Amino acid sequence: MMQHEGHVRILKSLKLFGMAHAIEELGNQNSPAFNQALPMLDSLIKAEVAEREVRSVNYQLRVAKFPVYRDLVGFDFSQSLVNEATVKQLHRCDFMEQAQNVVLIGGPGTGKTHLATAIGTQAVMHLNRRVRFFSTVDLVNALEQEKSSGRQGQIANRLLY
Template identity: 30%
Template sequence: MSDMQEQAIRQQCKTLRMSTMGGQFARLAEAAIREGQSHIGYLEALLGAEMEERETRAIARLLHEARLPRMKTLEGFEFDRSGVSAAQLRDLAAGDYVAKAEPILLVGEAGTGKTHLATGLCVAACRQRRRVRFTTATAMINELAEAAHANQLSRALSRWERLDLICIDELGYVPLAETACELMFQVIADRAEKAAVIVTTNLPFSEWSQVIPNPRLCKALIDRLTDRAHIITTGTDSYRFRRTTAARKNEKA
């Protein structure tokens, strides 16, 4: 293959936005000759490389748009040190709950791994090419309040509605004003039986009235979130505290 041919092919690949093919066609052609591949075999390898790279870029974009606090996966969670079922989380990570619009509620004390598990489920959903958004309850309410103040609430609610999965972290850590609760309820109510939501909370449902002052709104929110939900209890024993304690013991040993 002449230099002129290579340049022409690279330019054509650039025009067709096939950057991986443009970067790998020569190397794969040499490999095909060495291995005695057919023309069809070479074409299959070339197209496969392009598809694989596009898939990688698409997932990277979805992970970026999800606004995850940290890149944590279920594979990195130490299930043997927690009371959470690894099998249950693996089943959920397969994504059926997203397709069926079933909520997931992670309930437990601070440090028990709720955010790690929620993030891991979000990563799994992004890998399945689903549109995900991770937020804290406070950040979501602030965003909606700013949109309402700017007369853009309807547009903001539409953006949330278009997502395949929303994860609301730290619900229950800070008392919420009634107006704030109403804004969050709009998002959750709009998704009921239509799209999936993950919520992490440090409070049992019987104590949600401590942070949601309107009893009727509190009851309605719990009703929407618990309907057909997967409720996972992470316990009261801090995973982070145990890990820190173990690390200090190892340092002294």
Template identity: 30%
Template sequence: MNTETTPSNASIYQQLRSHLAELKLTAAAEALPGLLDEADTAGWSTTETLARIMSVEVDQAAARKLAGRLRFANLPTESRLENFNLDYAKGIDRSLLNELGTCRWIDTATNVLLIGPPGVGKTHLAAGLGRAAVEAGYRVYFTSAAELAARCHKAALEGRWSSTMRYYSGPTLLVIDELGYLALPGEAASALFQVINQRYLKTSIVITTNRPVGSWGEILGDTTVAAAMLDRLLHRSVVLNLDGESYRLRNHYDAAEQLRKATTGTPANLLT
């Protein structure tokens, strides 16, 4: 492609750039000079040059959409599934983690329950599942059980119950973290059930909890509602029972060990 600067070529170039800007294809407009120079050097055809120009805009649009989905998702950390340390977590293996990372379970409205004591990585896994889903193009929202209950309670008092239920039923994946960690108000059972019921067999839920499913009636203060909730969650689900030493305590012990070695030269387990 000949890009020699002549009055005619300059006019066509300015017209093309103006058209791109008018169509709000700003990324393509900004990349145009460099791409035309590269096209001339590499001998691209007109079709290939056009494809390269459009791909810049498509990539930029995809990046904007991804950024928007990440903002909406409200993920608490930048945790990824591939960074999860399986050496300290019993109840999950790499092949299962890789399968969950494909997000195919979301297409069948399957739920994931992550059950285990504090510190074994449940929130890391939940956030990692959420991020994988966002990057795969799904709409995701992350919340704690306490926050969901409080928001639903406020909505009921203000007459916004229906709109709040639509808000929680909208995302393709809803992540509810820390069920059972904090005492929930009496209306929490009703709110959680309504959210789960509206999503039942339509969209997916990830729940993290430190309590076995048999004690959910105690958590929610209503065994009937807890049973109905579990019936819907477990109908189509993957349940991961995680176990292991808290990584927070493990990190604390490791740091203490390093400090003792640095200051005394004696391993921590030999100090009294």
């Protein structure tokens, strides 16, 4: 069994193939200096993984096209007729496992955008899921434009991915 197999596996998963190969070679030499540098290598790998995760979350939040950042903590259930238990269940994002959508219906100022954004943000930040926010008007306009240009189904296909 290779001594630095874990390092090599992680570096390859990060697509750092040259570094992975170098680790294999250096590890085979069993150099004391290399072995002393392993804690620093571990720290650098952890920093790279963390940085990539942060960049990925930030990118997915931009792609989701939320109007503003919102989370569930900022929603005042005492000022709303919304069922708190239902919202908290949706916030767990279990509906995504069955590839279901959520449509929030209500009058202006009832918290639909806040709740949709909070649920979507939860999915991106804590479950590594891809989401896309649409207001009804924006979605209908996009579908109409798609239809008039003879490209029906493209939006639906993009949403399936």
